[in-house]
Amino acid sequence: MIGKTFTTMLGGRELTLETGKLAKLVSGSVTLRYGDTLLLVTAQAREDLSTLDFLPLTVEFEERHYAVGRIPGSFPRREGRPGEKAILSARITDRQIRPLFPKGYRQETQVIITVLSADGQNLPDVLGPIGASAALSISDIPWAGPTACVRVGYIGGEYVVNPTVEQMEHSDFDLVVAGTRESILMVEAGAKGASEDLLVGAIEFAHAQMQPIIDLILEMKAAVGHEKFTFIQTADLSIDLVPELTTAARAAGLKDALLTPGKKDRGARIKALRDGLIAERVDAGAEDHAAQVTRYKNDFYKVEKAELRRLILEEDLRADGRNTRTVRPIWIEAKPLPRAHGSAIFTRGETQVLGVATLGTERDAVLIDDLTAEKEDKFMLHYNFPPYSTGEVKRVGGQSRREIGHGNLAKRAIRAVLPSFEAFPYTIRLVGEVLESNGSSSMATVCAGTLALMDAGVPISAPVAGVAMGLVMEEGRYRILTDILGSEDALGDMDFKVCGTAEGVTALQMDIKIGGITPAIMREALSQARDARLHILGKMAEVLSAPRAQLSATAPRILSLKINPELIGKVIGPGGKQIRELEAMGASVNIDEDGTVRIFSADGAAGEAVRTRIEALTRSAVLGEEFEGTVVKTTPFGAFINLFAGQDGMLHISQMSEERIQAVEDAMNVGDKLRVKIAGIDDRGKIDLVRPELEGKIAPREPRAPREGGDRGRPPRR
Template identity: 50%
Template sequence: MSMFNKVSKSFMFGQHEVTLTTGEIARQASGAVVVQMGDTVILATVVAKKETKPGQDFFPLTVDYIEKAYAAGKFPGGFFKREGRPSEHETLTSRLIDRPIRPLFPDGFFNEVQVIIHVLSVDPEINPDIPSMIGASAALTISGIPFKGPIGACRVGYVNGGFVCNPTVSQLKESRLDLVVAGTERAVLMVESEADCLPEQTMLDAVMFGHQQMQVAINAIHELTAEAGKPAWDWQPAPKNEALIARVHEIAQADIEEAYTIRSKQSRTEKLRAIYEKVEAQLTADAEAAGTEVADMNEVHGILFEMEAHVVRTNILEGKPRIDGRDTRTVRPIEIRQSILPRTHGSALFTRGETQALVLTTLGTKQDEQIIDNIMGESRDRFIMHYNMPPFATGETGRVGSPKRREIGHGRLAKRALKAVLPSAEEFNYSIRVVSEICESNGSSSMASVCGGCLSMLDAGVPLKDYVAGVAMGLIKEGNKFAVLTDILGDEDHLGDMDFKVAGTENGVTALQMDIKIEGITAEIMQAALAQAHEGRMHILGKMHEMAGDGAKELSVWAPRLLTIKINPEKIRDVIGKGGATIRGLCEETGCQIDIEDDGTVTIASNDTERAEFAKKRIEDITADVEVGKIYEGPVVKLLDFGAIIGLLPGKDGLLHISQIANERVNQVSDYLQEGQTVRVKVIGFDDKNRPRLSMKALLNEE
């Protein structure tokens, strides 16, 4: 009899069979599930603490997705041969798993929960992210932890006009869509996607298709839980202190309502801070007068936050103006400036209300491409997008240094939005790095980065296929009433039920990201949000055209100039030289950067056009073939008794026989030629060893 109480459930998911197994590995975790899809295998574990830390006022959920080199049969790189800090891909996948499960924990549940996913084996055709999301959901569901799941997840492709459930990596290369959707049986919770300018209706249909397909995974998790689930926790939220709630309302209600009539974010923040201090002081005085213990200030702050949310949400649902005075469909005022920095290749300052992005573009060569080496294989990326938000953007102090998860996620979203309009490498053979520095933030800074990124690249001379703009939508929902908000503020994001970002051109959507804080939304709400987002995007695109003109500017004077030539692939070794000596010498001699492709494409990069042309001539000389009848000018390399060796081209010499030096008889070669002397010669043929035969006499006769 086995020592393991192993339970497995299998189902077909698109073209792959998926198997969920529990009871064999990591049995001391609160929940552990192994998920296998094809040859991709992940282990998802969850552990939750039974006790809450004293004074805890937020839900401490952490999700860590970890890739190990052994999963692909590789050694880790670097000196230590051990995996180090998380890669960007690992960070993004951790966020992808976190976002749909976080809203499903009950309000007031503040126990620490840690979800860890290890990739144990990887099929290069099957990305581990979907199995990881399913595994995290299954581990949480069987653990007995308070969780309103399970969730399912599905990747959707769009190939030849039809949707594909969980396409392979190869199929995605042919797909116009890469969309990941997660949700419960009833509703969608999270969407992450990039697309090739697809219509809004196609995007909505893809979301609903994915939601329908994921139901098989949810059913399998239910079956696994029925057979192997642990007893549900006997957890109840702490009872509300009605007397404290009433007292806080009495002290602060009028002040909070007044604070949310203040249009300026900083002024409103100062007013709210003063209200919090006033409530704390009054409650402390009340306790001293009554001789009782002072109320828990974390609980008081929670009550005040709920009061803020109620004021903002009620105003919007009743049709009153939003926090900054706008209606639900209006985009904040926009101001655009390009070419604001003298030495950067491209720059743009995009300001929308109190959100501002300074976006810079740098153009480079193939050597500047990012080399990505992970368990799915090695690849190169010529487009890099980075997003930074320092603490001063919100008028705060804080840590500055390596990017946080949020910054990495926002940068990737902006990259997805802009990727569809980039010119091909054949049209524009530059590497492109775009950096968005958020200088002010009051909502939708990632979408400001999309708009600024587009304008910055155009300023640098990148011939984009079209303009791209993005807008963040919000949602306020109470019962059957809901309101969709265009261009949300930070407070509306914080106090609302949805953050729905849509980016695209006039012709369609290029990126869509949705995060829901309630237990899912319906197709009707998504359709309304997409329609309203289209309206907002058209308005922003109109402003971008109006203020920045049409099309790309001239290539920046500070950007490297690229010359491209094609050589015979068999001549590549001549250009590189022994141990790279020739190409290294060329780079030092000309000051250029030279890249050679396997097909013989040579790219020369230099800020000086004359130097680039010189490097081009040197390469052409190295790879040129000596031709019969052609006249060459070169140095006398060596004198011989019977003639001289003449340098024709780099690495190519020919013999000038003594009989071909002059019309008269030549007794001593040194009477006519000296080593180092430059002479003109004509190629009159090749000897039996294919060495050029040269003549000075032939030129004299022609003259």
Template identity: 50%
Template sequence: MTSHTVQIKLNGSPLSLETSKVAKQADGAVVVRFGGTMVLSTVVAARGPMEGRDFLPLTVEYREKAYAGGKIPGGFFKREGRPDEKETLTCRLIDRPIRPLFPKGFRNEIQVINLVISADNENDPDVLAMVGTSAALSLSGIPFEGPLGAVRVCMVDGKLVVNPTYAQQSTATLEIVMAATEDAVLMVEAGGKEIGEEQMLEALAFGHEQCKQLVRIQKELMTQAAKPRWAFDAKEGLDSGLLEKVRQIATPRVVEALAIHQKQARAEAIAAAFEATWAHLVTVDHVADDAATRVKTQEYFEKVEKTEVRRLIVDKGIRVDGRSVKEVRPIWSEIGYLPRAHGSALFTRGETQALVATTLGTKNDEQKIESFEGDIYRTFMLHYNFPPFSTGEVKRFGTAGRREIGHGALAHRAISAVLPSKEAFPYTIRVVSEILESNGSSSMATVCGASMSLMDAGVPLAAPVAGIAMGLVKEGDKVGILTDIMGTEDHYGDMDFKVAGTEKGITALQMDIKIGGVSVDIMRQALAQAREARIHVLGKMAEAIKAPKATLSEFAPRFVTIKIRPEKIREIIGPGGKVIRGIQEKTGAKIDVEDDGKVTVFSSSAEKAQQTIDIIQDICREAELDRIYLGKVKSIKEFGAFVEIMQGTEGLLHISQIAETRIRAVSDVLTEGDEVLVKVIEIDGNGKIRLSRKQALRDQPALSDKEKLKIVPASAAGA
């Protein structure tokens, strides 16, 4: 069997691409190896276009197989289920850079499938799947303007590292996943700890050089194994006559509609302009009055709208809502909008509005995530919801889709950099963003609202975080960089460039390019413009809340932390968790015990929290030799009684130590549940405790004459 392999070294490890060995019935199939991690990337496309579609029918899938890491899936069925968050986000990472590289007008259905078939628990397979997809498409013969390279770049100990291990990622101050052709960057996902703009550009330039190496080996593989390129003419099916008629009839109507600044009114005017154009074509120009022609007319009408939106920006420097290219929409916000939430904020920017709520929980609320690098316990969650009413539409309403998961992950990354350490703030934090209105940049509204909501909840953020969405329109040498883009500009622009950060630096960045890429100079200008806007937005947010509140909500749990000896942990937990459950049931508090002996108690009541701490300290307290305790009789034996002197600590009160005079039976004097004064007279090497009642009474002369106080009966003790 003849196979073809190419290879380079990244971060000291060989990265290889192999084809023609497996999955040969796919149009393109490549196995990517890096260390002990392997990804099989495949692509298959239909031989004919999908009728009635005006978009590219591309589907991207990514699955991490349990067997790849030597594991058996959990659950009843013991097989992989629906994609988890990591798999969903990786699908988006793969999809976003390849989608603009298909020719316009290509309507054949394409399915990309990536399977992680081996995982070494050191190297992340996501960027390997991105490279494998590019290679499979480039070999398949499907019209594709690749190949592209994809890498992860991290700043570790002040140095840039390409495709770092999981261990290196965990200590990084900057993490970037990016894709690029030889000429330009196409897609960026970045997160960092208040990174400067020039430092970000330096990392992107470094990453681009690594991407170029991956492009070169793919081209080498193409010379060995690429299939003939499919014949495709983007102009085929173009009705130039109809296009020209639509342009002539629609242009003045579109220009008039675009002069309306309010989103819904403008959308209604655009819809009316199309209907008027269609009616003119049918009644005056006598075009065919059928569904296919109407679909084509709609496509050409949108070309006219796109042209006019872009012309306004590059020729006049104004936008369809009347703003200049650098102008941020009006902002207003308030905190504490939800009376029972632990923290909340309502953030509105133009026609985009986010209601964000913060909930504080305990260790029991942490999210457990199974991954190839081991189980991860997430103490901060940010969930983004985009209901259809936010855009005035009727659509499916249900579980979060890929877009919602992706937007939530971006906002999560933006906020994570300023969160307090677990030691300083041991709460589990969940933030939920409900988008109530949307006209662009809802993910950045989520960042702003989340920052304010967390501060309203009293979470000690290092600094407030704001986000802004930038756009780009490029016509030849004319370039318009837009601040705070809205939906129309996102749809018809060439770039979606989202930047979040503090006054000091960037915490998250996301960039998607719809054209062949952008130069470093354009990125530098966009970052500088984004910083100006970010500072402006932070100022507006400060009008509602400047810093975290000093106290938590009255509805949030309080916590108290103490340290105990690790060997006492088993006593607090008890057999099968019996003791800790009993304490929690008694006080209503939640208890978190860590392996190093750190105990954190959460309760809505400071009094209940202190009660819980007192019980725990009683359990952990060591019995002291010669000290007198008021104990409780737990059990009666022939030779004596076992008395609990502190919760969880019992000693033996021998029959000879119960009274000064000889007694016939223990039960003649004591019964279970009695409270009795005892003195610790011995603690042996194994920790066993011997007690004496008669010595305790000798040491308490004031009590020795008061027989009624020598023993408190069980009935009285429980009263």
């Protein structure tokens, strides 16, 4: 039999790993099946050493439309660049496996996840990391796994592992957790204001559910795994100058340089100190001068990193002089942009974001075309990170994966407090323009975006703030850092972003650079983050404590009304003629199948005029209602009176006068206006009228009986 199969149970469903059947030329190849969702995951490394000074790992998540029986909607009818969902799925896998590659490993490595079948209920985003863990484990690539990844929902007061898409519609949060046998590596969540204790409990539950998966991969590795190849550690290429440089740098004032206020000034002092030490030790005329300088720079960075970590652990001192629990100074400005619907600047230390809110119609919603059903999203958040924000010069192109990931985190944080579309029928676009960045720009985007929404008058349920937490851990000692700097992100062991309202968490994301952390440390970090979040929310409330009472004056207006669904065709008109005439009046019109009509206009008067016209087009006659009507046609037996647009009624000759008349024209002519009242509506919708001033003075006419073939005397409907 071709291939070897390994099976376990997860969430009441069978999880199957198979190898040796597909893609056999690659170092590690695994197919994973869960329900009718099937993935092929491969892992391969180059033999030669990369010249890059970081781990050259790439993870690709390839969605194939044949997996759901669809032809791609693109012009060439084939898959193009990865969509946002695929990029986010690739990042989940990358963040799980990256910390477990050996220190100094620099051989280009690629993991490719291909979705071969998707059943629409078992999402592939959390299955890809399991397949990657299995493929790396059985390959010859050095990697300290296995790991596992699961999704947890909270439904009916109970934690549920890997809930289906249908079950997730009833969940209080969407939590994805990855970890090893001993600890947690990665967490990502969107929630509806969940408590910190509830989330920590879910993470502990997730870790327990991972264990059978890890057992399965270990079984697979023992049966078919390859011996890991030996790689050259980059650290071996350089002379270890750290002890000597540490002594010399401390003597030259490294501590004072590291504690210099301001990112630019601090960087300049550290560079001057470093270059001075190198100049003393490297002969400018040496043949290998450039190579020696590079070695010294690499080892000086190790000295700098070690000294910063020592200051944090031993002296509770950070690079900008704060202690581990202090948030950087905050200043905020609301409505800096005069024409935007809503805008705000949020600055925390040397991180600054301009948040801008724009309101549009449902026609502005973005179409999502991934392996789930095609749908529209009426809330967008776009995060822009230009090179000037860090004082650098780089090529400006499309959105990077990092920008997509940071934007998605901010979007999940804010989505939890948005009003429903029924209550606030606008498509909302938020943009976070990062103007300065020295750590935690995604969390500043959450704060700036929330303020921009409130400035626009969007009725959010509560303000949301975010803060990034860090960790320094060595030999059993650790300190959790509040509101980390960019340098602390680089030198630290954790990047833990937490967003929420005053009541609870709406989103979080955690990445670990070491072997993992315990739930106890996570609980402490969440508690410290809550204190920081409340502090930031207090600063935001000093500028805007709630959404503005009125919608922004520059924002368009949306009027709504409900019509009989059977009359939708009347509003649209033959070939869309009627609706084009309505939109020519200065408004756009959207009509739902249930008869809900939304009128969108920049000019309030134009919107009201369109609404009046639609009301007239779809008005229905009501028994007993009176009108000032116009005679539009006379016949020997009566006159037809126009009551409102598209609706006539018939006034019989016997109801026109107290005296008997021989012809209708003795009482009225076409064009005359007179007061009439609806006296009857038959089963075909035909209307009999009377003159209200003659009621009681003349005998009422008997209601018309339904007649086969219709009433030939009545003109066609207008």
